[in-house]
């Protein structure tokens with residue numbers, strides 16, 4: 001069963017070195033893959049051999065990160081998009097620049113990175129792209145206007161990429177976590193009663209941990225998932241069932 005996932009020596013760009021990106025980088029590395037991990041926050045890159053500072057809110061930041069991955073690793077086989085921000089305010093109080101910033105970082109970066117990496121993958125005739133969607137792509141959480149729009153956009157953009165590249169050996173899928181304990185959610189979950197409230201909405205009776213996501217992400221990146229494309233895999237303890 002050695003290398004059952006077929007990930008040994010695969011060349012991976014993990015975009016976003018937060019809780020989920022970092023956990024999946026460790027899992028890819030343990031499976032024998034070679035990883036470049038990129039983030040705007042240098043403090044998140046220090047413990048990584050191939051840490052790359054990148055600002056994914058710009059077209060250059062996205063294109064340069066893919067080019068640097070190809071330079072460093074000799075190519076790019078897998079893109080895992082784990083970048084995201086969430087500015088929690090009601091629609092009536094959402095400033096235009098906050099809308100635009102969330103869409104730029106969460107959705108436009110996915111298009112730019114996916115396009116830049118997709119060129120290499122389509123040319124090579126093999127590739128895997130996995131995007132972080134969210135249960136917010138489906139559920140109408142209050143105070144999540146731009147975030148929900150960005151995640152709904154990811155689901156549908158990902159499906160078009162999957163269809164366009166299916167004949168070239170490139171699969172494109174998304175994972176959609178429920179509330180998972182990372183820096184993205186900590187400030188909100190730590191408010192009085194909030195963690196308990198969200199936990200009560202999950203049939204599994206708990207919130208997610210980053211370790212809940214590593215198996216699904218590695219599966220979608222693997223040889224075992226070569227006929228799986230265009231899916232949103234909810235990793236949410238049943239949250240979207242109720």
Ligand SMILES: NC(=O)c1ccc[n+]([C@@H]2O[C@H](COP(=O)([O-])OP(=O)(O)OC[C@H]3O[C@@H](n4cnc5c(N)ncnc54)[C@H](O)[C@@H]3O)[C@@H](O)[C@H]2O)c1
Nearest residue numbers: 017018019020040055056057083084132134179180182184
């Ligand atoms: N944690 C959750 O509950 C949860 C649930 C559903 C979906 N997600 C999604 O999973 C992905 C990863 O989230 P996480 O929980 O690891 O969050 P996180 O906050 O721990 O990590 C996000 C990372 O994105 C980086 N980033 C932000 N703006 C950037 C920019 N302009 N350029 C480069 N990097 C930038 C941050 O520095 C941070 O390291 C996001 O897309 C998020 O929306 C998370």
